Amino acid sequence: MKKVFITIAAIASMHFINAQTIQSGSRSTTGYIKSDGTIQNSSRSTAGYIKSDGTIQNSSRSTIGYIKSDGTIQNSSRSTVGYVKSDGTVQNSSRSTIGYIKDDGTVQNSSRSTLGYAKGVKKEWAAVTFFFFEF
Helix, strand or coil: CHHHHHHHHHHHHHHHHCEEEEEECCCCEEEEEECCCEEEECCCCEEEEECCCCEEEECCCCEEEEECCCCEEEECCCCEEEEECCCCEEEECCCCEEEEECCCCEEEECCCCEEEECCCCCHHHHHHHHHHCCC
């Protein structure tokens, strides 16, 4: 019985190892982004997806936006809603800076106040979850 429990625990922990934690400014967990692009809320229910081709989907798999290879973020109608520059600067569609994603995963607003943390998460994915779409 002990071996069965250890096996189940090992399989369950492998499922969670590939998820990066999304935290609020006070470091409480608000969600997770798995390496396959699955976005989960704090209860680990699926809230959306970011597919390898940059398509952003809600939990029903309806397309709500796109991440282009140049960092452009678009809505479902392919209208640009923002940009994520390689240095982590996040801009709205008018190219005004609305925030920053630092290399250590700290997410800041335009005044450099910390909004949260997304350590180990791609900058574009962090920007999508913090600035452009609600999951």
